[in-house]
Amino acid sequence: MRYAPVPDQLTRLSELDAAWREASAGARLVAVRTAARGLHDRLAAGGPVVSVRTADIATFPYPTRFGLEGAARTIAPYVMMRNRVQLVQVRAGGALVNILVNPSDAQRSLAAPFFAQQIERYGKLVATRVMSTMHGTVADALTEWGVDPADIDYITFDHLHVQDVRGLLGTIIPEPGATEPTPALLPNARLLAQRSELATLEQPHPLHRHWYVEGGLLGVDPRKIIALDGDFALGAGFALVRTPGHTIGNHSPVVVTDRGLWTISENGVAVDAYAPEASAIAGLRSHARRHGVEVILNANTREHTLDQYTSMVLEKTLADPCPDRPEFPQHFSSSELVRHPLAPGLGPTYSHGAITFGQVVTRKAAAPPAARPVAHA
Numbered sequence: 001m002r003y004a005p006v007p008d009q010l011t012r013l014s015e016l017d018a019a020w021r022e023a024s025a026g027a028r029l030v031a032v033r034t035a036a037r038g039l040h041d042r043l044a045a046g047g048p049v050v051s052v053r054t055a056d057i058a059t060f061p062y063p064t065r066f067g068l069e070g071a072a073r074t075i076a077p078y079v080m081m082r083n084r085v086q087l088v089q090v091r092a093g094g095a096l097v098n099i100l101v102n103p104s105d106a107q108r109s110l111a112a113p114f115f116a117q118q119i120e121r122y123g124k125l126v127a128t129r130v131m132s133t134m135h136g137t138v139a140d141a142l143t144e145w146g147v148d149p150a151d152i153d154y155i156t157f158d159h160l161h162v163q164d165v166r167g168l169l170g171t172i173i174p175e176p177g178a179t180e181p182t183p184a185l186l187p188n189a190r191l192l193a194q195r196s197e198l199a200t201l202e203q204p205h206p207l208h209r210h211w212y213v214e215g216g217l218l219g220v221d222p223r224k225i226i227a228l229d230g231d232f233a234l235g236a237g238f239a240l241v242r243t244p245g246h247t248i249g250n251h252s253p254v255v256v257t258d259r260g261l262w263t264i265s266e267n268g269v270a271v272d273a274y275a276p277e278a279s280a281i282a283g284l285r286s287h288a289r290r291h292g293v294e295v296i297l298n299a300n301t302r303e304h305t306l307d308q309y310t311s312m313v314l315e316k317t318l319a320d321p322c323p324d325r326p327e328f329p330q331h332f333s334s335s336e337l338v339r340h341p342l343a344p345g346l347g348p349t350y351s352h353g354a355i356t357f358g359q360v361v362t363r364k365a366a367a368p369p370a371a372r373p374v375a376h377a
């Protein structure tokens, strides 16, 4: 597929390139950890973004053996996770740029076999109302923040599991069963994704199919899809850094606020996964000690298990410590573990809940004031 070229607003970051080229996994881990420190300092020096806001999208059950890699001592079959969207506003070349990070279309996500099979097993009412909760849509969040959907410039996801962007970006041909092309909720937005992640959607492997919405990109104008090959900065305080593992085309949005750097992804499902030695979830600390590991993988796919470990080390090296709990990094799991009666003992030791920083600027307020007509007496 011919995707759109990378816009001039994005700057290629090459700090990690040589490290990822190391041939052996052990050497790659050492090299990535070292190079991450340099990238951290470069991004921190660029200063914070203009603003960040977070909204809850949906809470859903997820097999415990995937979420905590079988390390938690529990008989509960599911952990509960909450998916969230971020609005990130940055200045790039003097212009205000609006980015939505992980703007999941939860209704369309239900078509992914992972969710479709839960509905088949438990019934639609139980699966979508009792076990899961829909908190709000991307449109609701934009209304709450006072941002016009037409002002969103880019969307990006840390990876494209269970995503279907046709309602966000619109289509140029009718979807199956429709007579008209789908209108775009975000008419001026373009998707930023790694080329390798887009390739997965174009031709999924049988082991991919459980997690991807078939046709989730089908009919979207390819000029609205920007294929990235590598790490990029977008304005001051925002970057997309490759973190392969959970999926091959995984990348982590990095956001700089007054609290330093944040990383966002689903390589791990909570801060517990990034600092198991400080976790209060039964079994995590002893698992980490027994196996001599410093992270607990979100292990549903294991596309590249060793690199997923390295990517999590990269994330926790980039992310600054939480000011109030410095043993935990500011890694924001895109679907974060939450306390829930259906998952006793499996709540996170520390929860971010949201990233909030600065004041949301609307395009009308950002534009220079229009010349007022002079009143003549």
Ligand SMILES: [Zn+2]
Binding pocket: 159, 161, 211, 246, 266
């Ligand atoms: Zn995933």
